[in-house]
Amino acid sequence: MLTISPTGLWTIDPPHLFMKLRAVTGMNDILPEESRAYQRLEQRFRAVVETYGFRELRTPIVEELALFHKSTGETSEVVQKQMFLLAKEGESLALRPEGTPSAARVYIGNKVHAREPVTKWYYIGPMFRAERPQRGRYRQFHQAGCELYGDPGPFADAEVIDMVYRLATDLGLRDVGVRLNTLGGSEARFEYRRRLTEYFTPRSAQLSEHAQARLSDNPLRILDSKDPRDQQACEGAPVLLDCLTDADRAHWQGLLAALDRLKTPYEIDPRLVRGLDYYTRTCFEVVTQSGNIGAQTAILGGGRYDDMLASLGGPPTPAIGFALGIERILLALGEHAHTDPPLVFFAPLGNAATLACLELAASLRAQGVWVELDGRGNSLKSMLRRADGMSARFCIVMGEQEAEQGTAQLKDLTAHDQKVLPQAQLVQAILDALASPSTSTGASPAPTSGSPT
Numbered sequence: 001m002l003t004i005s006p007t008g009l010w011t012i013d014p015p016h017l018f019m020k021l022r023a024v025t026g027m028n029d030i031l032p033e034e035s036r037a038y039q040r041l042e043q044r045f046r047a048v049v050e051t052y053g054f055r056e057l058r059t060p061i062v063e064e065l066a067l068f069h070k071s072t073g074e075t076s077e078v079v080q081k082q083m084f085l086l087a088k089e090g091e092s093l094a095l096r097p098e099g100t101p102s103a104a105r106v107y108i109g110n111k112v113h114a115r116e117p118v119t120k121w122y123y124i125g126p127m128f129r130a131e132r133p134q135r136g137r138y139r140q141f142h143q144a145g146c147e148l149y150g151d152p153g154p155f156a157d158a159e160v161i162d163m164v165y166r167l168a169t170d171l172g173l174r175d176v177g178v179r180l181n182t183l184g185g186s187e188a189r190f191e192y193r194r195r196l197t198e199y200f201t202p203r204s205a206q207l208s209e210h211a212q213a214r215l216s217d218n219p220l221r222i223l224d225s226k227d228p229r230d231q232q233a234c235e236g237a238p239v240l241l242d243c244l245t246d247a248d249r250a251h252w253q254g255l256l257a258a259l260d261r262l263k264t265p266y267e268i269d270p271r272l273v274r275g276l277d278y279y280t281r282t283c284f285e286v287v288t289q290s291g292n293i294g295a296q297t298a299i300l301g302g303g304r305y306d307d308m309l310a311s312l313g314g315p316p317t318p319a320i321g322f323a324l325g326i327e328r329i330l331l332a333l334g335e336h337a338h339t340d341p342p343l344v345f346f347a348p349l350g351n352a353a354t355l356a357c358l359e360l361a362a363s364l365r366a367q368g369v370w371v372e373l374d375g376r377g378n379s380l381k382s383m384l385r386r387a388d389g390m391s392a393r394f395c396i397v398m399g400e401q402e403a404e405q406g407t408a409q410l411k412d413l414t415a416h417d418q419k420v421l422p423q424a425q426l427v428q429a430i431l432d433a434l435a436s437p438s439t440s441t442g443a444s445p446a447p448t449s450g451s452p453t
């Protein structure tokens with residue numbers, strides 16, 4: 001469908017020029033009434049992780065494809081099947097499917113280890129995976145995640161897991177559960193792979209086609225297959241806990257003891273392996289029964305990845321991180337539309353009144369109040385209808401005569417009363433009404449800036 005001419009210009013075959021004027025399947029527009037729910041979740045996320053010392057990192061959404069091959073892992077489903085590739089002459093680029101590789105690239109490239117013994121970063125942004133879209137699974141979705149570099153100990157894991165548990169409950173999710181497992185270090189994993197291969201090879205005829213393919217490249221992934229044939233074959237499979245080295249075991253015990261001390265509930269799930277290749281030792285998922293998120297009950301996933309930075313050419317650096325899926329959490333919370341702070345609507349009639357209202361509106365906005373001014377010269381009736389449609393709390397009506405006399409009519413659309421006030425008192429009267437707890441709506445001023453009192 002796309003052709004490059006010898007001069008390097010792109011052309012699109014005519015049939016592909018036909019477009020349907022809607023977003024690409026699995027990639028959703030976030031309309032203004034929905035984006036408030038995103039903002040709230042993001043604000044809550046920032047507020048919680050910043051108390052643990054995480055600071056925000058922002059990276060491009062496009063990276064070299066090789067970065068994901070080397071970090072997310074060649075055998076991971078994400079890299080094998082779900083990358084959105086961008087071909088540019090001499091470059092192989094990709095839309096990022098996750099945030100961890102970019103953060104690792106920045107950490108290594110900026111030699112952050114040389115100046116900070118421990119580094120804590122968080123990120124928020126869109127990710128792209130060419131998956132089959134379904135409820136809670138999209139091709140563009142948003143993740144918020146954290147990465148902690150430089151602390152190999154189990155207490156770092158405990159703190160991160162405790163943080164995600166608190167975050168999930170703080171967001172209002174119900175029946176939050178932490179599923180936890182250890183994948184051991186590289187030595188244990190090597191041994192475990194060997195035992196799994198030995199176990200599954202004589203049973204390969206009973207496995208799904210997908211699992212048969214995994215047998216040679218990543219037999220661990222057979223363990224989290226949802227196919228009943230694979231699940232049956234997994235019964236009696238060796239368990240990783242038997243392959244742990246003493247150091248892995250001490251780490252695991254240390255983590256469990258710390259979580260017990262923090263009273264963080266968790267459930268050990270020896271089948272939890274997660275879809276990305278790079279995890280070592282601890283891996284975890286947070287699930288919720290809240291709301292309706294379809295088959296996808298996991299809202300967050302993460303783990304330790306102590307070998308990744310060295311494998312990317314960086315200094316050996318222990319690391320642990322996680323990412324949560326914003327859409328999935330919003331689905332679980334059943335949050336889409338949110339009520340905005342109370343709105344003040346100006347309905348001026350004539351130029352003199354509009355100018356006076358512009359000035360009053362500016363004074364209110366400077367106090368953080370949300371203001372809409374209809375300066376189109378429309379009829380009073382249509383302006384009042386619009387104020388109503390926007391659920392405005394107050395409407396200020398100013399005609400030519402009032403503009404001349406320096407007064408205005410203040411309508412409280414919730415309490416259904418109105419009074420005429422000198423313009424000089426109007427701003428204070430609105431601020432007082434918004435701040436008063438006795439107002440019928442219990443409305444308070446917009447939280448976006450300083451208090452108006």
Ligand code: AMP
Binds near residue numbers: 098136
């Ligand atoms: P992962 O990066 O695969 O470890 O996933 C971490 C979290 O991101 C999951 O628990 C989901 O909440 C979310 N997530 C992953 N893939 C998708 C997707 N295709 N659509 C929506 N959310 C996703």
